[in-house]
Amino acid sequence: MPELPEVETVRRGLAPVMEGAVFETVLLQRADLRFPFPPGFVARLEGARVEELARRGKYLLAALSSGETLIMHLGMSGRFAIEGARPGRFHQAIAHHAAHDHVVFDLVRPGGARARVTYNDVRRFGFMDLARTAERERCRHFQGMGPEPLGGEFTDAYFRARLKGRRTPVKAALLDQRVVAGVGNIYACEALYRAGVSPRRLAASVAGLRSDRLRAALVETLHEAIEAGGSTLRDFAASDGALGYFQHGFRVYDRAGDPCGRCGADVRRIAQAGRSTFYCGRCQR
DNA sequence: AGCCTGCCCTGCGAGC
DNA sequence: TGCTCGCAGGGCAGGC
Numbered sequence: 001m002p003e004l005p006e007v008e009t010v011r012r013g014l015a016p017v018m019e020g021a022v023f024e025t026v027l028l029q030r031a032d033l034r035f036p037f038p039p040g041f042v043a044r045l046e047g048a049r050v051e052e053l054a055r056r057g058k059y060l061l062a063a064l065s066s067g068e069t070l071i072m073h074l075g076m077s078g079r080f081a082i083e084g085a086r087p088g089r090f091h092q093a094i095a096h097h098a099a100h101d102h103v104v105f106d107l108v109r110p111g112g113a114r115a116r117v118t119y120n121d122v123r124r125f126g127f128m129d130l131a132r133t134a135e136r137e138r139c140r141h142f143q144g145m146g147p148e149p150l151g152g153e154f155t156d157a158y159f160r161a162r163l164k165g166r167r168t169p170v171k172a173a174l175l176d177q178r179v180v181a182g183v184g185n186i187y188a189c190e191a192l193y194r195a196g197v198s199p200r201r202l203a204a205s206v207a208g209l210r211s212d213r214l215r216a217a218l219v220e221t222l223h224e225a226i227e228a229g230g231s232t233l234r235d236f237a238a239s240d241g242a243l244g245y246f247q248h249g250f251r252v253y254d255r256a257g258d259p260c261g262r263c264g265a266d267v268r269r270i271a272q273a274g275r276s277t278f279y280c281g282r283c284q285r
Numbered sequence: 286a287g288c289c290t291g292c293c294c295t296g297c298g299a300g301c
Numbered sequence: 302t303g304c305t306c307g308c309a310g311g312g313c314a315g316g317c
Contacts, residue, residue, distance in 0.1 A: 034293070075294095076294090077294090100295085123293085123296085124294055125293070167287080168287080273289065274289085274290065
């Protein structure tokens with residue numbers, strides 16, 4: 001699931017619990033997720049304090065007092081659950097874990113309150129890594145990664161330049177993390193729909209004002225999704241502390257056969273580069 | 286270099 | 302009811 005808006009929502013949910021807290025105990029239920037945990041993973045975390053919880057693209061970054069950063073990627077099915085954010089809900093003594101709970105962080109908050117953050121990942125496409133904070137932008141995960149779509153570097157001029165000359169469908173360009181960070185299949189579809197641009201159009205032919213329109217549509221789509229995530233977060237935090245999935249009103253994603261909200265034509269599903277694309281063949285040109 | 290396919294893993298819903 | 306098949310929001314290796 002997690003594209004930029006979902007990862008940002010997870011970050012906002014975890015930050016109040018993790019920032020300022022110290023890793024007291026880290027429990028790994030297995031030696032790897034998608035990749036092996038790095039050498040000494042547990043020892044390098046235990047005793048370190050989380051200075052800041054940030055996000056880059058679809059990655060969560062916990063900057064630690066040790067000078068390292070804990071890098072976390074949720075893959076397709078990764079999620080976090082929080083226990084003990086409020087008094088009286090946390091009982092460390094009983095270590096019963098749900099299926100696919102792979103990592104358990106037991107944290108001590110400033111003032112001594114404890115909290116537990118559990119990482120669950122059914123498909124294990126997620127992973128965790130450690131890098132020196134000073135060099136983390138140059139580590140293998142972020143080498144060559146494009147700008148944040150909601151940051152100042154993602155300008156009309158930049159986007160025009162990156163689409164120029166590309167002989168690939170524009171949807172593939174949106175999914176390419178080197179062009180822009182954090183966009184996945186859902187929001188690529190939604191942004192193209194919002195902009196009225198066909199996903200099948202070659203990136204090179206998305207130029208000038210059409211490129212600007214797509215860039216603006218992408219930014220608006222992501223902003224709206226983050227806002228929707230924020231409201232979902234309040235609901236989740238009020239119930240069981242689970243963070244991760246949320247769905248809100250997609251206009252075309254997973255709506256094949258439904259009428260387009262603008263023109264009434266059927267939303268279509270096609271395959272591009274091995275994954276589903278949803279779009280309106282009448283309004284998107 | 287750029288682009289495409291296949292693969293990692295488990296669960297679920299559709300169809301028979 | 303129970304089986305099989307296809308598909309799932311990500312990223313990477315390996316091929317052309």
